[in-house]
Amino acid sequence: MMPYDPTSPEMRRRRFRPIPVRMLVPNVITLLAICAGLTAIRLSIEGRMELAVGAIVFAAALDGIDGRIARLIKGQSKFGAELDSLADFVNFGVAPGLILYFWQLHELRNAGWIAAMVFAISGGLRLARFNATMDDPNKPPFAANFFTGVPAPAGAITVLLPIYIAFLGLPRFPVVLTAFYTLLIAFLMVSRLPVFSGKTMRMRVPPELVLPVFVGVIFFIALLIGYPWYILSVGSALYLLSLPFGWKSYRDHERNAAVARPADGAAATSAPNLPPNISEPAHDDRPDRLH
Numbered sequence: 001m002m003p004y005d006p007t008s009p010e011m012r013r014r015r016f017r018p019i020p021v022r023m024l025v026p027n028v029i030t031l032l033a034i035c036a037g038l039t040a041i042r043l044s045i046e047g048r049m050e051l052a053v054g055a056i057v058f059a060a061a062l063d064g065i066d067g068r069i070a071r072l073i074k075g076q077s078k079f080g081a082e083l084d085s086l087a088d089f090v091n092f093g094v095a096p097g098l099i100l101y102f103w104q105l106h107e108l109r110n111a112g113w114i115a116a117m118v119f120a121i122s123g124g125l126r127l128a129r130f131n132a133t134m135d136d137p138n139k140p141p142f143a144a145n146f147f148t149g150v151p152a153p154a155g156a157i158t159v160l161l162p163i164y165i166a167f168l169g170l171p172r173f174p175v176v177l178t179a180f181y182t183l184l185i186a187f188l189m190v191s192r193l194p195v196f197s198g199k200t201m202r203m204r205v206p207p208e209l210v211l212p213v214f215v216g217v218i219f220f221i222a223l224l225i226g227y228p229w230y231i232l233s234v235g236s237a238l239y240l241l242s243l244p245f246g247w248k249s250y251r252d253h254e255r256n257a258a259v260a261r262p263a264d265g266a267a268a269t270s271a272p273n274l275p276p277n278i279s280e281p282a283h284d285d286r287p288d289r290l291h
Contacts, residue, residue, distance in 0.1 A: 026070035027080050030087050033062035037091030044099040050167065052099050053160055057232070059091040060153045085127050092156035093123025100182055103163055107175045115179040119159060122186035123152050129190075140257055146250050147195040150188040150243070154195075158236040159185040167229040188243070194250035195243060 040055035066084065070076045097116035105112030126149055133139075133148070150158070159182055162173045173181070205213050224231045 020075075022073045022075040023077055023080075024075075025073065026066045026075050027077075027083055029062055029066040029069065030080065030083050033059040033066070034087045034090055036062065037087070037095045040091075040095045041098050044095075044102045047102075049099070049103055049163065053163055053167075054228070056091065056095060056099070056156055056160065057228075059087075059095075060157055063088065063091065063153050081131075085131060088127050088152045089124050092152040093120040093127075096156045096159050097123075097182075099160065099163070100178065104172065104175050104178050105182070108179060112175070112179060115182045119182050119186040122189045123155065126150075126152055126155070126189040140254070143194075143250075145197055146246065147197045149191050149193055150185070150195055151197075152189065154239060155185050155189045157232065158239055161233065161236045164229045164233040164236065168233065193243065194247050196246035196249060 036055045036059040040052045040059070043049070043052035043055060063084075070080060097120040100119070101112055101116040105116055108115070129148065130151075162178045162181060166172045172178075
């Protein structure tokens with residue numbers, strides 16, 4: 001039996017290479033988002049609904065920055081993509097469904113549980129479809145600027161609209177209406193509705209507007225902290241009202257692409273059918289006898 005030698009070439013090949021810190025930063029942010037989602041479930045069980053909803057909003061904010069930070073510092077990885085999908089299912093599928101169930105849907109007993117469960121499953125199906133079609137080569141170029149169905153974070157924020165309205169001191173929605181609204185958001189998540197994403201937009205701020213932009217962002221954060229339920233209610237309503245505009249924009253792009261396609265085909269057919277690498281002979285001014 002050969003003695004153990006840690007310096008042998010075979011043992012060296014078995015060792016894992018050191019992982020750069022820049023690859024860990026996005027994953028740490030994703031894990032913090034999972035912690036926020038799990039904490040939201042616990043807070044909803046304990047009846048502390050305001051903190052539970054705040055934890056979901058915090059998880060959505062972390063989800064919005066982890067991918068951008070990964071691309072900024074070049075820390076993307078297959079592991080990070082899978083972890084992000086798991087976090088989205090927990091934070092924006094399971095947690096909002098349970099919050100709604102413990103808040104009001106439990107009054108419908110099994111029917112309320114079914115509504116919460118359908119929402120959670122719809123979130124998982126939406127994420128699975130996104131991962132499966134992310135590298136689809138048959139997508140038209142303009143489709144990169146649209147989601148297929150409402151994304152999971154937006155669905156989680158909008159599905160909690162009945163809770164925001166109740167926190168404003170307004171009368172609660174009837175429990176049947178809350179269940180119907182939950183199923184409606186679940187349907188929008190798994191639907192084929194084109195939703196504007198804005199991912200491909202290149203946003204550049206002129207130097208003279210940098211400070212005003214900073215002030216505007218700080219002002220919005222201050223409003224969100226000071227008047228969270230007003231901002232979330234208005235934002236959710238505006239987002240739902242904007243969905244038809246995203247559908248219309250996608251149809252316009254699709255129609256323009258269909259019009260441009262026959263034009264390109266006609267241009268291709270109008271060209272002379274010459275053998276490859278053989279150009280049309282140039283005009284020759286020599287007399288006929290020299291041809």
